[in-house]
Amino acid sequence: MPEKNLISDKEKEEIRDWLLQLSVNQNQEPVLPTRPCDCGYQIYDASLKCFKCKQTWEPCIITGMPLLKNQIINCQSCGKGALKDAWNTYLQAYPTCPWCNKHAK
Ligand SMILES: [Zn+2]
Ligand SMILES: [Zn+2]
Known part of the structure; x- marks a missing residue:
């Protein structure tokens, strides 16, 4: 057994905050499936129009x-x-x- 925890309480706190922040961000910005348009712009997978080059499908x-x-x-x-x-x-x-x-x- 190590004599003391290798991670200090301060670090533990920072890691916990960081993880919390990550999960909050994920909740706020769900990752939508995207695909590249012919013009190279990433658009929402189900989008029928590219907002950059105005191409439609x-x-x-x-x-x-x-x-x-x-x-x-x-x-x-x-x-x-x-x-x-x-x-x-x-x-x-x-x-x-x-x-x-x-x-x-
Ligand atoms: Zn486009
Ligand atoms: Zn038919």
């Missing part, structure tokens, strides 16, 4: 999330776009497009 007809170029799949009937992952998951449960209600495959 169509919402996915299933999730409402922005349709990013490399993740789009289009309905063969109505041509509306959806995110590939959402589309594939959706079609496992329902046989028709949620937009035009026609068979999508």
Whole structure:
């Protein structure tokens, strides 16, 4: 056993305050998921518009999330776009497009 605690009461107090401060900050500023826009600006993951370059995205007809170029799949009937992952998951449960209600495959 060490003869005395290696951390002084003063230091313990400082560490406790620091941890408290951290948790307070986390409560005040929840970390939102972000993605980089083509212009390099970090925007909220679900945002349909970049506030810097004013680019906009169509919402996915299933999730409402922005349709990013490399993740789009289009309905063969109505041509509306959806995110590939959402589309594939959706079609496992329902046989028709949620937009035009026609068979999508
Ligand atoms: Zn942008
Ligand atoms: Zn459709």
